[in-house]
Amino acid sequence: MMTLYDFTLLPDRDKINLLYEQGVYIGKRKTGNTSIILYQFEGFYAEVFYRTYRRHIETISCFAETTRLDPYLTEINVEHLV
Amino acid sequence: MTKFLAPKHIVVYADDDADDIELVEDAFKRYATNVEVITFKDASQALSYLKNQTDLDPLPCLIILDINMPLMDGKEALMRLRQLQRYEATPVVLFTTSSLPLDKDFARRYEAGFITKPLGYEQMELITKEFINHCTEETQKKIRRIN
Numbered sequence: 001m002m003t004l005y006d007f008t009l010l011p012d013r014d015k016i017n018l019l020y021e022q023g024v025y026i027g028k029r030k031t032g033n034t035s036i037i038l039y040q041f042e043g044f045y046a047e048v049f050y051r052t053y054r055r056h057i058e059t060i061s062c063f064a065e066t067t068r069l070d071p072y073l074t075e076i077n078v079e080h081l082v
Numbered sequence: 083m084t085k086f087l088a089p090k091h092i093v094v095y096a097d098d099d100a101d102d103i104e105l106v107e108d109a110f111k112r113y114a115t116n117v118e119v120i121t122f123k124d125a126s127q128a129l130s131y132l133k134n135q136t137d138l139d140p141l142p143c144l145i146i147l148d149i150n151m152p153l154m155d156g157k158e159a160l161m162r163l164r165q166l167q168r169y170e171a172t173p174v175v176l177f178t179t180s181s182l183p184l185d186k187d188f189a190r191r192y193e194a195g196f197i198t199k200p201l202g203y204e205q206m207e208l209i210t211k212e213f214i215n216h217c218t219e220e221t222q223k224k225i226r227r228i229n
Binding site for chain 2: 016019020021022023024025028035037048053054055056057
């Protein structure tokens with residue numbers, strides 16, 4: 001099993017391929033002109049920051065703390081469940 | 083001399099995410115001379131558009147459906163499409179954030195393609211080619227010949 005530390009050592013291209021093939025999409029948010037997509041992979045999370053949505057990646061940020069998931073919770077639409 | 087333009091190939095795409103719609107429209111821009119992408123914000127709108135087409139209207143060369151959409155999801159739309167004689171053999175691709183084997187199996191069962199939404203530019207390039215690969219061979223040739 002890959003640890004968060006191992007993942008951070010990988011080149012961006014390998015990170016992207018791993019997230020694409022094995023990551024679980026959690027959600028999307030925007031801050032200013034930046035789109036951010038959150039994936040869960042192994043036991044941690046990875047946020048992909050885009051300069052251009054799903055095309056030009058600015059950075060990939062990884063973390064394990066669940067408090068950083070909060071911004072995505074407000075994006076989840078539960079209207080259809082009510 | 084009068085020139086008659088060949089009708090464009092129609093790609094129908096349903097997705098509730100405006101960014102993804104823009105992404106796919108951009109991807110098909112290079113084929114804009116002979117491909118028209120018609121987009122819908124949910125699958126029920128797309129389904130009702132498709133149901134209202136007559137035999138005089140051209141069949142879409144490809145239908146792209148997101149899976150997770152409110153009202154009607156892409157899987158239900160795919161099931162309903164396959165029940166319509168007109169669309170029982172039309173190429174369909176589920177284009178989704180999911181990479182779950184369960185969803186892939188579902189696509190296979192209903193003879194649809196399955197493509198996970200890309201993370202980066204290079205993947206999007208490949209995916210655009212993959213979209214076209216799902217069209218019939220004749221359509222693929224026509225689309226690629228002009229571009």
